[in-house]
Amino acid sequence: MRLGVLDVGSNTVHLLVVDAHRGAHPTPMHSEKSVLRLAEQITRSGDLSRQGADELVGAVESAKAAAARLGCEEVMAFATSAVREARNSAKVLARVAEQTGVELKVLSGVDEARLTFLAVRRWFGWSAGNLLVLDIGGGSLEVAMGVDEEPQLAESLPLGAGRITRTRFQHDPPSRSELVATSAWLEDQLAGLAKKVAKWGEPDRVVATSKTFRSLARLTGAAPSASGPRVRRTLTDTALRQLLAFISRMPSGELAHLEGVSGSRSHQLVAGALVAQGAMRALSLGELEICPWALREGVILRRLDHSNGADDTGAGLSRRFGAGEDR
Numbered sequence: 001m002r003l004g005v006l007d008v009g010s011n012t013v014h015l016l017v018v019d020a021h022r023g024a025h026p027t028p029m030h031s032e033k034s035v036l037r038l039a040e041q042i043t044r045s046g047d048l049s050r051q052g053a054d055e056l057v058g059a060v061e062s063a064k065a066a067a068a069r070l071g072c073e074e075v076m077a078f079a080t081s082a083v084r085e086a087r088n089s090a091k092v093l094a095r096v097a098e099q100t101g102v103e104l105k106v107l108s109g110v111d112e113a114r115l116t117f118l119a120v121r122r123w124f125g126w127s128a129g130n131l132l133v134l135d136i137g138g139g140s141l142e143v144a145m146g147v148d149e150e151p152q153l154a155e156s157l158p159l160g161a162g163r164i165t166r167t168r169f170q171h172d173p174p175s176r177s178e179l180v181a182t183s184a185w186l187e188d189q190l191a192g193l194a195k196k197v198a199k200w201g202e203p204d205r206v207v208a209t210s211k212t213f214r215s216l217a218r219l220t221g222a223a224p225s226a227s228g229p230r231v232r233r234t235l236t237d238t239a240l241r242q243l244l245a246f247i248s249r250m251p252s253g254e255l256a257h258l259e260g261v262s263g264s265r266s267h268q269l270v271a272g273a274l275v276a277q278g279a280m281r282a283l284s285l286g287e288l289e290i291c292p293w294a295l296r297e298g299v300i301l302r303r304l305d306h307s308n309g310a311d312d313t314g315a316g317l318s319r320r321f322g323a324g325e326d327r
Contacts, residue, residue: 008083010038011265079105120133153199173250212276
């Protein structure tokens with residue numbers, strides 16, 4: 001089965017096409033992005049601007065055409081914080097559906113956390129034990145924890161890298177006072193999260209996912225993407241602290257030239273690093289392991305879980321060994 005996933009995020013509209021079936025590893029076949037920065041096109045009144053809506057319609061139409069050209073049997077389309085928080089989101093979604101035929105499902109922050117957790121759990125398996133997952137997006141920070149595929153804790157906080165950049169920084173690069181004030185503010189914002197996580201015990205494995213964490217790990221010495229997804233990559237608190245001292249002095253134009261940093265996200269790299277550092281400090285984490293799977297893969301896996309693939313093994317066992325039946 002060839003599936004398409006259309007992710008309308010705060011920075012990009014991303015189409016991922018995979019070949020997959022239930023019980024198999026989803027194989028990426030195609031990926032393309034349109035950089036819209038929708039979160040930056042929210043007006044003072046809280047609406048997504050007319051220009052932002054126009055660009056969204058165009059990007060969705062383009063992605064739909066690409067999915068059809070690539071032979072996708074189904075396209076799962078969803079939107080996250082930028083569209084979710086726009087005051088006119090219902091109107092924008094209706095327009096997208098009317099003009100493109102694509103119905104975008106708006107995911108809640110908690111759903112983002114749950115689906116990302118599912119992807120990470122499947123990647124690392126049951127041996128990961130009590131799993132703690134962190135994901136920094138453009139608009140929010142998702143945290144999930146648990147021993148099963150459904151997390152016991154799923155939280156979404158408005159601490160995304162793009163949001164922090166827009167609301168806390170007035171200079172590029174940020175001034176020293178902005179960095180100090182933002183770090184102190186993040187410490188206060190994350191204090192409650194630490195108490196919630198502690199309730200579920202010590203994690204056996206701590207994992208980070210998302211472009212922000214991958215970029216930070218690459219800049220601190222992790223293997224490049226060309227080395228493949230199965231190479232172990234980590235981000236340590238010591239390396240992150242040293243990296244912050246370096247990148248916080250660089251304007252976004254220079255950051256965009258660093259390996260592993262995309263031009264569309266360079267302006268929010270420092271804020272993302274501050275959020276990562278704040279979360280690691282709040283949760284007393286010395287090291288994070290990077291997972292290549294995240295929200296989009298979680299959406300695919302959940303869809304495959306509900307497919308009608310031929311699998312009667314369980315049914316056959318149920319017939320042979322009924323509840324309470326002696327064997």
